[in-house]
Amino acid sequence: xxxxxxxxxxxxxxxxxxxxxxxxxxxxxxxxxxxxxxxxxxxxxxxxxxxxxxxxxxxxxxxxxxxxxxxxxxxxxxxxxxxxxxxxxxxxxxxxxxxxxxxxxxxxxxxxxxxxxxxxxxxxxxxxxxxxxxxxxxxxxxxxxxxxxxxxxxxxxxxxxxxxxxxxxxxxxxxxxxxxxxxxxxxxxxxxxxxxxxxxxxxxxxxxxxxxxxxxxxxxxxxxxxxxxxxxxxxxxxxxxxxxxxxxxxx
Numbered sequence: 419x420x421x422x423x424x425x426x427x428x429x430x431x432x433x434x435x436x437x438x439x440x441x442x443x444x445x446x447x448x449x450x451x452x453x454x455x456x457x458x459x460x461x462x463x464x465x466x467x468x469x470x471x472x473x474x475x476x477x478x479x480x481x482x483x484x485x486x487x488x489x490x491x492x493x494x495x496x497x498x499x500x501x502x503x504x505x506x507x508x509x510x511x512x513x514x515x516x517x518x519x520x521x522x523x524x525x526x527x528x529x530x531x532x533x534x535x536x537x538x539x540x541x542x543x544x545x546x547x548x549x550x551x552x553x554x555x556x557x558x559x560x561x562x563x564x565x566x567x568x569x570x571x572x573x574x575x576x577x578x579x580x581x582x583x584x585x586x587x588x589x590x591x592x593x594x595x596x597x598x599x600x601x602x603x604x605x606x607x608x609x610x611x612x613x614x615x616x617x618x619x620x621x622x623x624x625x626x627x628x629x630x631x632x633x634x635x636x637x638x639x640x641x642x643x644x645x646x647x648x649x650x651x652x653x654x655x656x657x658x659x660x661x662x663x664x665x666x667x668x669x
Contacts, residue, residue: 530655578602
């Protein structure tokens, strides 16, 4: 009977191939790291630009120090090209979260604009246009963030609104208009005195009770109409009417 010949034992040659592959991959990633750098904050902006509603952003960057590489990777998209105007939006969102103002401040990012709604009594007491101290703190934060992106900003519009005091009775015309106008102007002048943007880019408008975003039927709904809105538009943005912003922001 012919004796079967056993195949030669595997002496682990596959491990050599595997280790060589791992070594090559490691060298490849070290090479990529050596010729490029990523700023963590800007990486977060890039990720959020694709998914603005994400609750958290995964971080792949642990080194917060930005260093310039000697070469550019062909075909890559560098976070360094993220527009400062987008950074403005995300910085404002983060500030609102830090101050726990989500219930009173809403920030919407649109095509070439950032729309901010400050609700109810965050800036002013009832029937008053004197800025509250808490309102000044908020505007200080806004001014600081605006300063960092001022070159990309075309205009900042401050819009003053009031609410109808009684469901079936309009406000006194003169008082209503002056109150809305004075509130918008008060916010504008506070920002202007911070010297963070050219005064020519600051505009105040008042609408009184006549651009409501909610009915006047209940106390809660009337409170939603007492607000100050700030529209920050980009340098090259197309000019829009207020109704166009509202269709995107409040619809």
